[in-house]
Amino acid sequence: VYLLDKSVFDDIGAVFNKRYEHALADFDKVGYISLEDDIYHEICGQGKMFAYKHNDFWMSIKSAGSALYANRVQLELYKKNSPERLVDGNETVFVHPSAQVDPSAKLGPHVAIGPNVRIGPGVRVKNSIVLDNVHLKAHCCILNSIIGWYSIVGEWSRVEGTATKLDPNSPHATTDNFRLFDNDGKLRATVTILGRDVIVPSEHIVLNSIVLPS
DSSP: OOOTTTHHHHHHHHHHHHEEEEEEEOOOHHTTOOOIIIIIHGGGGGTOOOOOOOHHHHHOOSSSSHHHHHHHHHHHHHHHGGGGGTTTSSSSEOOOOEEETTTTTTOSEEEOOTTTTOOOTTTTTEEEEEEEOOOOOOOOOESEEEOOOEEETTTTTTOOOOOOOOOOOOOOGGGGOOOOTTTTTTTTTEEEHHHTEEETTTTEEEEEEEEEOO
């Protein structure tokens, strides 16, 4: 997180003018200025930049895959430090007090259920985030997915994505690499997202998809 004074626009303007005035400047690159590469390098030695060391949990969320990963990490922290926030205290499942969950439904691990959600009998939810006012009808299955506000998943339907994981062999593993599309513009096999007010009819499958709001 960067907190910037409005004077940073003066620094950005100075970089832009310097590039524009350079005789060999590529006009296509004149307007592209990176805070990290162009601005911070200049102001670090001017006493204008300071850092705050944060010792608690922090995670960058820039994609749906990283949102589910952050949800998993946060639920694990709840289990360790605040088990009273979770169902039964020893499960990585959070259910808002206003949600209605049928006793025969199976939730977890790593599930967050939002306010006013209704979950019918025989429903299975794993590694997913279910947002406010969603209705999961009887015997539907939700895996590795984010279900948007006011969405409805019909009976015996399946909404499934592919879980994203950090590569333990990568020296710079980061959730910023959980991209939705590859270099050719094709959707990766990743988490499934249902936008707001989406209705999945009964006995349908939604796999590794992004469904826009209704």
